[in-house]
Amino acid sequence: MKTDERRLRALKGLKWSKYDKDVLPAWVADMDFAPAPEIVSVIQEMVDLADFGYRYHDVDLLISAWCDWVDRSHGWRPPLDECLTFTSSISALEAAMVLHSEPGDGVVLFSPIYQPFRTAIEQSKRKVVDVYLQGPAWEFDGNRFEDALDSDTRVVLFCQPHNPTGRVYTQKEIDEFAGIVEDHDLLVISDEIWADLTFDGIKHLSLYPNNERLQDRTVTIGSASKAFNLAGARCSVAHIASSTVREELEKFPEHYFGLNSSFGAAATVAAWTVGESWLQEVRIQIEENRNYLHSRINDESSGLSMHLPQATYLAWLDFSNTRLADNPSKRLLEEAKIALEPGSKFGTQCGSYARLNFATSRNILETIADRILKTVNQ
Ligand SMILES: Cc1ncc(COP(=O)(O)O)c(C=O)c1O
Structure with a gap:
């Protein structure tokens, strides 16, 4: 490169x-690498034609492009009709968190963690339940997690793979996590936007398909922004497996959370279809x-x-x-x-x-x- x-x-x-x-x-x-030429040429074509009007073609393809990509790359297929687009991953995280909790309720994060997780909790007047990860291994610690929970805790923000430690949680860790989450009836918001950048042949394990206890209580967030260097595209897709969060989201009119731009959607769809x-x-x-x-x-x-x-x-x-x-x-x-x-x-x-x-x-x-x-x- x-x-x-x-x-x-x-x-x-x-x-x-x-x-x-x-x-x-x-x-x-x-990243310092220019994005894939296939992505640049899709945007170039729009610029050459000055095609800057209402253009929903790629926006309409975002969800299916992500579901196909997840299927090809990670071996599971999010059900299309349970997915929604957002204009950022943090926007999806905030919406799900706020719809599943009240001010004062506890929301767990595992720190060190990407800072907007904490800001999202604080700005929405929820209570940060900070579970420290321990270096140098940065493994999930079930005892520490369980000790931090009380009856006001409603949501867990998870990051797989984890920013900043670069950990990919194992099946064993996910199973232990899932047991505790189910016992305490928590919603899991799993930010998986780093999923496509694992090394040493390590497989990214999405939470939703890898433990059935998580299946009706998970929101999985995906984006091309990290792996394809498209943070400016402002496009994310979330699989809302939790039926309660889906029902809450359905109460909002269609444009409430904003619509993706045609530029961002065109770039993102190109990433997931021809960027491999x-x-x-x-x-x-x-x-x-x-x-x-x-x-x-x-x-x-x-x-x-x-x-x-x-x-x-x-x-x-x-x-x-x-x-x-x-x-x-x-x-x-x-x-x-x-x-x-x-x-x-x-x-x-x-x-x-x-x-x-x-x-x-x-x-x-x-x-x-x-x-x-x-x-x-x-
Ligand atoms: C774990 C994680 N989530 C979310 C984001 C930001 O995503 P977005 O710009 O789509 O909100 C980042 C950016 O680095 C990140 O590392």
């Missing part, structure tokens, strides 16, 4: 425009990058450590045994001109961590690793 630094510097997206020119950005979860060979190439490069970064960091006995992610293009770096333990991302921005995501965004207990996005060229990644290790070793 090629990356062109001139193109990257010209982008108006957040990742490359937020910081000064001397900073290398490895923070927000966009591009994705295979990207997966190889990301896996090589992950291996490179992991050995660089763990071989150089600098005190910095990185757990090997099984999925995503995110490295969850532990700076607690380094001179940067106190707010590493701030120090690295100042001293190394590298922009990472601060660990504290993912959990109050994670101040000595930072998240690094390694979906870039080998050249850029080497420079990022050089600058971080040099600064740590000073």
